[in-house]
């Protein structure tokens with residue numbers, strides 16, 4: 001059901017200017033066009049806001065939210081707009097709240113290993129600041145150089161270190177949040193354990209902007225392991241590669257990450273980066289394993305153990321790669337975009353032992369829907385990114401319909417194996433219909449009840465994750 005809201009009026013614009021200042025309220029066509037999408041390339045999803053506001057403080061965010069309630073105008077929180085689920089697209093137009101000005105690390109306590117950041121701090125900047133102090137901020141989406149910490153929390157971003165350290169939600173001590181009715185609350189605390197009340201900071205993590213606007217995040221920092229290696233294990237068959245992660249974890253090697261790139265993904269990215277890598281021309285896949293350690297002997301021992309294990313599981317070669325291997329892995333999405341601006345990133349996640357069960361169904365699905373796909377995976381998390389590429393030049397509408405049909409076939413298979421449709425990108429607007437179709441009614445009822453209780457006017461990122469009904 002479509003929600004109905006009021007349009008942004010000159011009176012409301014004037015009040016917004018009074019809150020943030022004239023130059024931080026944008027209604028020029030250039031801005032409205034720039035904010036009609038996030039990373040989404042299919043124009044069928046684009047919607048323009050009526051105004052983009054750039055608050056500079058939590059108090060300004062709260063005042064904007066109060067105005068949105070008073071005038072019954074929808075709000076879309078936005079950080080860097082690197083999301084791939086149409087989460088930051090203003091489906092019902094209204095106000096986009098762009099948080100990029102709130103970009104300061106407010107406190108960095110190296111001795112006690114935590115930092116408090118404003119929402120707009122670039123994830124890569126926080127990682128770099130931590131490294132300066134021999135510390136690690138363990139959230140590491142491939143988009144770290146462009147995404148922001150608040151956006152990471154809102155999407156519970158995963159990325160490349162989740163095998164060892166978990167996703168963004170596992171890096172959080174506490175959050176400062178503006179609720180959908182404009183109250184300012186601090187949720188969580190800098191504690192190692194807590195059984196006091198509900199764990200509301202974790203409810204906000206992954207809530208995709210529908211339960212409030214995160215304005216500050218206090219994160220955990222960890223000691224930076226001084227030793228690490230990246231081992232590339234080369235496989236001729238997908239099945240052998242997909243069976244490896246579970247065995248690595250069982251062997252106690254304690255990897256930081258286990259990533260997969262199929263041969264098509266390797267070919268595409270090597271070509272894009274003009275890079276030559278071993279065995280890519282022979283049609284092989286890579287499993288890239290990173291292990292960090294505090295002890296050099298332990299690191300050497302794990303490297304040997306890993307090679308033995310990979311060989312016993314069908315790897316035809318193993319080689320140690322320097323950090324450039326991560327350039328290859330992280331630039332993959334850009335390589336895909338160079339072929340197709342509308343590229344679609346699947347993000348389903350299954351239990352580790354079910355990876356072979358779902359991946360062996362993919363060739364049949366590709367044939368059935370006549371899809372050219374490349375695949376990378378955070379395979380150590382069971383999180384598979386299959387990217388169908390529109391290499392036949394279908395129109396936005398034809399491509400949209402093809403992907404919808406593919407989803408309606410794919411997701412029930414994922415759920416039948418105990419999986420879910422998103423491991424890290426979220427539901428946003430893009431998969432809302434599929435989420436509602438695959439999720440049990442009792443769970444949907446709970447989500448809608450929470451949303452309605454916190455956001456009685458449904459003004460906070462409406463039309464994302466669930467329809468309130």
Ligand SMILES: Cc1cc2nc3c(=O)[nH]c(=O)nc-3n(C[C@H](O)[C@H](O)[C@H](O)COP(=O)(O)OP(=O)(O)OC[C@H]3O[C@@H](n4cnc5c(N)ncnc54)[C@H](O)[C@@H]3O)c2cc1C
Pocket residue numbers: 038039076077078079080081082083084086087088099119140141142143146147148149150151152153154155156157158159160208209210212213214215333334424425428461464
């Ligand atoms: C090249 C590339 C690689 C990527 N790799 C990864 C990866 O490895 N792992 C991964 O998880 N994701 C990845 N992503 C997806 C994306 O970068 C992440 O989802 C990221 O967390 C989004 O952050 P952002 O700052 O861009 O948020 P945005 O895109 O601006 O917003 C994302 C969602 O959060 C909401 N939101 C934003 N800020 C706030 C806030 N302060 N309070 C409340 N709600 C808010 C928005 O309304 C929207 O629903 C990748 C994207 C690209 C383009």
